[in-house]
Amino acid sequence: MSGAEFVPLSLPPLLIGILAAIACALPGNFLLLRRQALIGDAISHVVLPGIVVAFLVTGVVATGPMMLGAAGAAVLAVVLIEAVRRLGRIEPGAAMGVVFTAMFAGGVLLLEQSDTSSVHLDVEHALFGNLESLIWLEATGWSSLVDPEALAGLPPELSRIALAALGVLAFTVVFWRPLKISTFDEGFAATQGIPVGLLGISLVIVAAIAAVAAFDAVGSIIVIAMFICPPAAARLMTNRLEAQVGWSVGFAILSAVLGYVLAGYGPLWLGARDAVSAAGMIATVSGLILAAAALFGPHKMRSGAPKDA
């Protein structure tokens, strides 16, 4: 394929997909080890009511308020889950189930009630995203990458997700040691003077930011898949956290690239005319990677577990 076709049509969605996958997979590693993997699931469900409320309050489909609304809804959901868990003495899984389904139902109801037919805001879009439509019209070829005028026309989702990915990366690097210690031994971390509770909440908030930024570009289904599948597959490849994070980023990139290419060109190779959903395909590929890791990963069992259990 020539640059004239690739750069405007495929490069931006591909980059956005890769960045979204990395931004979600990084905090996903820690959430997985802390047995909070489903937080990503809950967050991506409650993003919908947040966005709808932001739209109803401001009356416009603008990214700023919507990101704020989504982030606010994510934080509210975390607080509510904790409140329901403590006040009602309910196990965390059930508390999560109660809160995120109710908030999602509220979001759908609000969406149906309000007049959003004129704007591009619906449930299916929220779930699937529209990765394929994030094209770069100003680009004419590889040379556009150094042309400031053309660069100004890049889809705004790209810079946002890049910023979010950078933020997540910075958080992971700066707080690496406390994160690592508190993930594996919370009691020991507390004796070392690490604010364990604050760190836990910060991790969830960072995850929420990554989820909201990715959600904006690629829809919630990739968000859930990328929070869980690459870290889970990486967990089966190694016993060291550093290596696990490395593997997970690799798997995330692989899922994004392979998924995008398969969705865009796979059907053409099979003789069909139209592409399939890129978001769905990326999630599917990440699942296949996890399946492969679960079958052949060198560390798929707990260390010390019987070989043929």
Added chain:
Amino acid sequence: MLADALSLQLGYNATLVAIGATLLGLSAGVTGTFLFLRKRALVSDAISHATLPGVGLAFIVMVALGGDGRNLAGLLAGSALSAWIGLLCVQWLTRRTRLAEDAAIGAVLSVFFGFGIVILTVIQTMSSGRQAGLEGFLLGSTAGMLYADAVLIAVGGALTLLLVLLLRRPMTLVAFDPEFAAATGVNTSRIDLAMMGLVLAVTVVGLKIVGLILIVALLIIPPVTARFWTDRTDRVVAIAGLFGGLSGYLGAAISATAPALPTGPIIVLVAFALFATSLLFAPGRGVLAEVLRYLAFQRRVHVRQGLLALAQGQPIYERFTLRLLRQAGLARADGVATETGRARAAKALRDETRWGIVRQSEGFEAEAAFYDGLTEIEAVLTPDQIAEVDAAIGAPREVTP
């Protein structure tokens, strides 16, 4: 309008939907209770999301065979099959790898859902797929439901309910004590499988009404709500069924009154309203009851400490204590004890001294465990034992200079 809907007067279709939703809520509440007691509530989330590829593939297969792709029975059969595969994947990942169950659930639900979306986009490009309306399965769509579909849902809900009632004893046993269940000869893994099968049945039956994203709410919220009202399993099951059925019925009725009120979300929100009410106001485990209990306890501590202070002739500085004593007629505004107050104070001090003896002597070890500074000694010791303690204290002695 709402009264019409509640009394099933809003036309044939709305009545069918309401009956179907009630039966569905009932069986979901009852089934979900066992799932909740087994602490596996979110497995249902994986199962429900895993139905999507099955729906899509069933549509494609039915069209390829020359039939009508929208045949509900066929679609539901496909969804059941793929949900079953999803469930097996969760179990396989949990048992055969070191991943925890929550990671397995998340992986299965996102991957199956993603694959389902891929299938849906394939269907959209098929010539017969334009009006497939399979998106309706995401959030449920009861408008324009066919009579045959409604009957299918009603029968499915009733059958599920019947099965749950038949299996409730072994499922209760396995939920509370799997080892004991196994020791008494119950095949726990088979019961677990049956439980998951029932969850799957509820999910599949609920696809059309509530949709696959929200069906998990009907399995989780009613049991959690019912748990606030009682500590007995059989009652939790019954109340969860009641709340589930009520949510289904009210939700379907409310949504029938206006076009922009989608059935699934309304049912879930009704269930959540019941939950929030129970969380706040349920006797025993509710928040309000807890606060009242705490306040009553606080009062008892204040009165007790105030009485001890009065008995020892110490001044009381704590205003709240003073006010409580005054309200009970035990002390005057200036902190001097009344006649009754002196009697109660003397009794409190004597009990405290008795408790002191009880806690020091080895013979009363079991009884001393009840000491919390508030419990009346008569509630713990027999009159004979109290006499024994009093003998140890001894009679009043002369003050020797």
